[in-house]
Amino acid sequence: MPRIDVYFSTISPYTYLSLPRFRAVVAEYGLDVVWKPFDIVALYGRTGGTLPAERHPSRQAYRLADLARQAKRAGMPINVEPAFFPTNPAPASYAIIAAQQAGGGDMFALVEAVLAACWAGEKNIAEDEVVKAALAGAGFDPALADTGLFTGAEIYGRNLEDAVQAGVFGAPSFVTGDGALFWGQDRLDDLADHLAQG
Numbered sequence: 277m278p279r280i281d282v283y284f285s286t287i288s289p290y291t292y293l294s295l296p297r298f299r300a301v302v303a304e305y306g307l308d309v310v311w312k313p314f315d316i317v318a319l320y321g322r323t324g325g326t327l328p329a330e331r332h333p334s335r336q337a338y339r340l341a342d343l344a345r346q347a348k349r350a351g352m353p354i355n356v357e358p359a360f361f362p363t364n365p366a367p368a369s370y371a372i373i374a375a376q377q378a379g380g381g382d383m384f385a386l387v388e389a390v391l392a393a394c395w396a397g398e399k400n401i402a403e404d405e406v407v408k409a410a411l412a413g414a415g416f417d418p419a420l421a422d423t424g425l426f427t428g429a430e431i432y433g434r435n436l437e438d439a440v441q442a443g444v445f446g447a448p449s450f451v452t453g454d455g456a457l458f459w460g461q462d463r464l465d466d467l468a469d470h471l472a473q474g
Contacts, residue, residue, distance in 0.1 A: 283449040368401045
């Protein structure tokens with residue numbers, strides 16, 4: 277089963293928009309997905325990125341318009357200026373890491389629930405009850421939000437280093453087993469082409 281590493285932030289709207297199409301690619305090619313949430317603010321500092329709030333107003337306006345267009349095309353609900361953005365992405369990230377290690381649930385459903393809570397549900401994914409509800413809804417023990425903190429924090433930091441090593445500079449980024457990098461929800465067809473060739 278070919279492996280694919282998914283580098284993402286739990287507060288990334290484009291990760292949210294990528295998930296239905298990515299799920300289809302995973303099913304088509306039988307991929308073994310390794311979810312690697314990381315600190316995107318720290319990544320931007322390491323790779324020359326600029327946070328949305330620090331971008332020129334023209335870029336900020338375009339981002340909002342683009343998110344609305346992409347969500348409409350995907351048939352997904354979105355609030356391009358959610359009530360709880362930015363928020364602390366770490367608690368949800370730690371829970372995702374802990375769930376992946378524990379197994380027994382649906383990782384896709386968990387990641388989808390966390391991102392949808394932020395971008396469509398007007399919920400603060402830094403809050404325990406939101407994270408625990410996402411865990412439970414995806415078939416995981418909600419206590420992982422508490423018990424997985426130490427390991428989650430350690431791996432969260434390691435994921436950032438792995439991202440830098442892999443050439444990642446934004447989210448979502450998809451890295452195949454042969455090291456090919458595809459950045460953005462709009463590059464999933466390119467990923468599928470690459471997988472078909474190899």
